[in-house]
Amino acid sequence: MTKAVGCRLNNLSRRRRDKKNSVKKPNKKFVFLDRDGVINHDSPDYIKSWEEFEFLPGSVEAIRHLTKNGFTIIIITNQSAISRKMISAKELDHIHLRMREACRARGGSIRDIFFCPHMPEKKCDCRKPKPGLIFQAETKYNIDIPGTAMIGDSAKDIECARNAGCGQAILVQTGNFSKAMRQLTEKNIHPDFIARDLFDAVLQITGHE
Numbered sequence: 645m646t647k648a649v650g651c652r653l654n655n656l657s658r659r660r661r662d663k664k665n666s667v668k669k670p671n672k673k674f675v676f677l678d679r680d681g682v683i684n685h686d687s688p689d690y691i692k693s694w695e696e697f698e699f700l701p702g703s704v705e706a707i708r709h710l711t712k713n714g715f716t717i718i719i720i721t722n723q724s725a726i727s728r729k730m731i732s733a734k735e736l737d738h739i740h741l742r743m744r745e746a747c748r749a750r751g752g753s754i755r756d757i758f759f760c761p762h763m764p765e766k767k768c769d770c771r772k773p774k775p776g777l778i779f780q781a782e783t784k785y786n787i788d789i790p791g792t793a794m795i796g797d798s799a800k801d802i803e804c805a806r807n808a809g810c811g812q813a814i815l816v817q818t819g820n821f822s823k824a825m826r827q828l829t830e831k832n833i834h835p836d837f838i839a840r841d842l843f844d845a846v847l848q849i850t851g852h853e
């Protein structure tokens with residue numbers, strides 16, 4: 645038998661085998677959210693502190709709406725600012741703590757946050773558009789990936805959703821929308837839905853007005 649090339653293939657085949665042998669049935673609805681440009685304003689200078697973190701209009705309400713409708717929210721985010729030494733893991737934790745607290749105070753719950761700290765050059769398996777972070781979440785929470793939606797503002801998010809096998813990939817226009825569309829068109833990848841913002845995307849998932 646040929647030796648598998650690299651850990652990604654090994655992980656993938658193990659994942660499929662484990663899934664086949666698993667008797668646990670996922671019973672929750674999961675939604676994956678990108679962070680910057682979806683929940684908060686993105687910045688070319690990166691978000692390095694809670695003071696620089698600014699919620700986009702309607703995003704906290706969207707998180708509340710998902711929570712009230714029984715969805716479990718998981719954030720999947722590239723945070724190369726850590727490898728760039730622009731922010732420490734502790735500072736990132738602090739931002740996420742404050743973000744989750746602010747959502748909780750308004751009735752929204754973010755279950756977990758998976759982030760990739762690496763630079764693109766590292767060629768890791770967790771940096772989007774690779775599906776590694778979604779697979780980590782799948783393993784931890786026994787998620788039925790085809791039953792999930794991924795909401796993001798960049799081409800990487802939509803590609804990541806496709807690479808992981810998410811049922812829906814939704815592109816929001818609150819980040820760098822024209823760049824995302826140009827990149828997706830070049831790769832002939834199409835989002836399932838283009839939403840004005842996170843709240844619009846969430847309505848698409850919950851089917852509620």
Ligand SMILES: [Mg+2]
Pocket residue numbers: 678679680681682686796797798819
């Ligand atoms: Mg983003």
